[in-house]
Amino acid sequence: MKIQTILCALLMLQGAAASAGPIEDQIKFRQSAYSFIGWNTNKIKTQLDNPDTLSKEEIVAAANAIAAAANSGLGALYGPGTDKGEGWKKTRLKSEFFEKPEEAKKAALQFNLEANEFAKVAATGDVGQIKAKFGKLTQSCKSCHDSFREKDVK
């Protein structure tokens, strides 16, 4: 192999690694993203649990935040090796995520779909529909957690 070819291959490898970031950064961003998503999900739950003081604006803001996070390309934070290691704390991603790529992809896509659907329904202000779709959204969180997140730190 010519030296230029080797250098070029090395640069490409470096490029690929840089775009996803070091493992600890991927885990950090992932944990941050889900904490943010969880915060917004709790805000919606609080609103729906208190119909007398319910703020549709707060639901819309939280729904848009969740959809934005879902659409931000979270897949980039699931690079190889990120089932082991530490971000803000030890990761809870199960190795099954990499062993069952089809199932993992399905769970991620389902969440994406529900997050975007929920943002649309939140904008209509129809509380009955919002409740129904919120159930679907949180079901998509749960099904991914059940399959791919450790209950406690390993």
Ligand code: HEC
């Ligand atoms: C595609 C799978 C997947 C989906 C969908 C998903 N999560 Fe998670 N979630 C994870 C994984 C994996 C972790 C552990 C991340 C880590 O430690 O590296 C996690 C962690 C969390 C955490 C803990 C964050 C921390 O580190 O303290 C919260 C809160 C959370 N998710 C809430 C949610 C909510 C709410 C939804 C839905 C609106 C959701 N997640 C959807 C996979 C998912």
